[in-house]
Amino acid sequence: MTRIKSSWMVIWAISLSLFLTRPASPRSIDRASTPSAAAANGLLSSRSASTPHASEATDFHLPPFLTPPLELTFTFNNNTSDHCPGPLIPNIHNLDVPTCHGSCCIKCPAWKSFHKPNIVQHILMAMYVVHQISLACKIFLVISYLVLPGRRGQPHTSVLLLFISDSLWFASFNIMPGITNSCVNDFEISTAQNSRSCGIQGVLIIYFIHTTVLWCSLLIYKLHLLAVWRSDIIERYFGWVAAFCWMFPLVFVVPIAVKGLAQFPGVGAGCLVSHANLNTYLFYPTAAYFYPALLLHVITASKMIHVGDLHQVGL
DSSP states (O other), rough: OHHHHHHHHHHHHHHHHHHTSSOHHHHHHHHSSSSHHHHHHHHHHHHHTTTTTSSSTOOOOGGGGGGGOOOOOOOOOOOSSSOOOOEEEOTTTTTOOOOTTEEEESSSSSSGGGGTTHHHHHHHHHHHHHHHHHHHHHHHHHHHHSSSOOOOTTTTHHHHHHHHHHHHHHHHSSSSSSOOBBBSSSOOOOTTOOOOEEEEEEEEHHHHHHHHHHHHHHHHHHHHHHHHHOHHHHHHTTTHHHHHHTTTTTHHHHHHHHTOOEEEEESSSSEEHHHHHIIIIIIIIHHHHHHHHHHHHHHHHHHHHHHHHHHTEEE
């Protein structure tokens, strides 16, 4: 009986060893190769690696949902087609200017493209007509002050010089032909580098704006000081004051001419300077000329009102 039991135990041991050593089935291999199984194996291996019995050479693999995303690189084609949609025009000269991008440009002047057709042209024509009429009227006033008797003394001399400066200011717009001097072609704005006429026009317009504002401010000073404050200080030093009005603007005009800063500012009908330089060479200086005259006007008006009130109460 003991011999029979031992033989059965040997048979059972042999069968068990054969079962454990048989190759894995294809279904079990496919199941183990799935991402979820691989993720589970990776997590189990990482957990077992943290235990004292784990091998130090255990490989760790992140599951698919924790792996970093792929870096996608997109390539954009900067070469636009030869046909440019309106209002753009083809960059046939391959210019590298702010109004051109790639093979297309916005037609100069750029602000014209943001309005209805012919609107800007009508506005520029109206400005041109107004300039010419104003110039004719100012020339008539200058001739009148020169010809009529009794118009050559003070304070008429200051008014005459104001009209002369103003006439030259408006005449500066006619240096370049046409109703607008904004562009030298369909692509480029007028600058001192690509148009000598623009350089001359920008210098003259800036200069005569300065002189006109100075003479206008001087006339305000003169009338207020002479008529209300009973001071003839401007009369006594009129030669020096006149020289100052004609010479001081050169401080701002000479750098424009030397550096070639004159250009079409983007809006209008003539060359001045760029938007970045308008405050430095035009607006700030003219404000410094005129604001003191405006302040004197307010003070003088306040004094006149005060004196009038005193007369009403009989003092």
